[in-house]
Amino acid sequence: xxxxxxxxxxxxxxxxxxxxxxxxxxxxxxxxxxxxxxxxxxxxxxxxxxxxxxxxxxxxxxxxxxxxxxxxxxxxxxxxxxxxxxxxxxxxxxxxxxxxxxxxxxxxxxxxxxxxxxxxxxxxxxxxxxxxxxxxxxxxxxxxxxxxxxxxxxxxxxxxxxxxxxxxxxxxxxxxxxxxxxxxxxxxxxxxxxxxxxxxxxxxxxxxxxxxxxxxxxxxxxxxxxxxxxxxxxxxxxxxxxxxxxxxxxxxxxxxxxxxxxxxxxxxxxxxxxxxxxxxxxxxxxxxxxxxxxxxxxxxxxxxxxxxxxxxxxx
Numbered sequence: 001x002x003x004x005x006x007x008x009x010x011x012x013x014x015x016x017x018x019x020x021x022x023x024x025x026x027x028x029x030x031x032x033x034x035x036x037x038x039x040x041x042x043x044x045x046x047x048x049x050x051x052x053x054x055x056x057x058x059x060x061x062x063x064x065x066x067x068x069x070x071x072x073x074x075x076x077x078x079x080x081x082x083x084x085x086x087x088x089x090x091x092x093x094x095x096x097x098x099x100x101x102x103x104x105x106x107x108x109x110x111x112x113x114x115x116x117x118x119x120x121x122x123x124x125x126x127x128x129x130x131x132x133x134x135x136x137x138x139x140x141x142x143x144x145x146x147x148x149x150x151x152x153x154x155x156x157x158x159x160x161x162x163x164x165x166x167x168x169x170x171x172x173x174x175x176x177x178x179x180x181x182x183x184x185x186x187x188x189x190x191x192x193x194x195x196x197x198x199x200x201x202x203x204x205x206x207x208x209x210x211x212x213x214x215x216x217x218x219x220x221x222x223x224x225x226x227x228x229x230x231x232x233x234x235x236x237x238x239x240x241x242x243x244x245x246x247x248x249x250x251x252x253x254x255x256x257x258x259x260x261x262x263x264x265x266x267x268x269x270x271x272x273x274x275x276x277x278x279x280x281x282x283x284x285x286x287x288x289x290x291x292x293x294x295x296x297x298x299x300x301x302x303x304x305x306x307x308x309x310x311x312x313x314x315x
Contacts, residue, residue: 025302026082027107030080030106038073040073041069045068048094062108067090080106088101088102117153122209125216131179136162146165155173162175
């Protein structure tokens with residue numbers, strides 16, 4: 001896979017990105033056929049760590065390589081192999097006290113949510129009610145430090161078209177809306193778990209955002225499906241009531257038959273033993289749980305270790 005490195009003219013001093021320090025993951029060797037990060041790249045004769053971070057604003061990961069190169073990405077594309085820190089030994093061209101990777105070696109960082117801005121402009125479409133038997137969006141992340149900005153950054157990383165916040169701590173992303181949603185205004189009032197002055201939806205209700213739409217257009221047949229589902233629920237309820245009535249009638253008939261049998265057999269001692277009820281045998285229900293073991297590659301394990309070293313605020 002060929003990767004074109006952009007040779008750009010940059011100011012004498014690259015912009016310094018503000019915000020909390022990001023998480024350093026480690027030194028990694030690039031793959032043989034692709035780069036670890038491939039969303040954007042920059043080569044500059046005055047490269048610094050701060051300059052690369054600023055250039056990659058809005059991306060989840062950024063890394064420096066060969067002293068002058070900066071790479072950005074929303075996720076790692078290849079499976080980079082972690083190597084000893086001493087392998088990344090080339091100083092940054094713009095600051096010799098900083099390290100900027102090595103030859104085919106990348107010094108990899110993960111940006112904190114708190115220091116990021118969404119890559120895209122998101123339109124707030126208001127509050128919607130979730131469909132009765134599904135979810136409006138299909139990807140979710142829950143955290144006790146959720147904010148609107150964090151959710152929009154998360155959905156930007158995945159290049160999703162839709163974003164939504166729900167129940168104070170849930171962030172939902174997706175590329176399409178499920179049928180059956182309803183536009184409402186009353187129940188999206190829960191404060192975000194990460195910022196009490198921010199609103200993050202409500203119970204089964206989303207604060208909905210879109211990259212492309214400026215107003216909410218319900219999916220085709222959305223209202224029709226809602227009506228059909230309500231009718232189905234009514235039919236199911238009626239059927240359940242009828243079944244309950246039938247069961248009650250059967251029980252009454254059985255009780256009447258038992259009373260009649262007891263009166264008839266009261267004087268027949270020889271038959272009394274045949275009327276004893278047998279206790280049903282216990283049934284054993286075995287539940288097999290699938291415990292899939294997922295082996296973490298070097299990058300994932302290194303990222304987890306790096307995050308554990310940091311304070312909870314940046315997780």
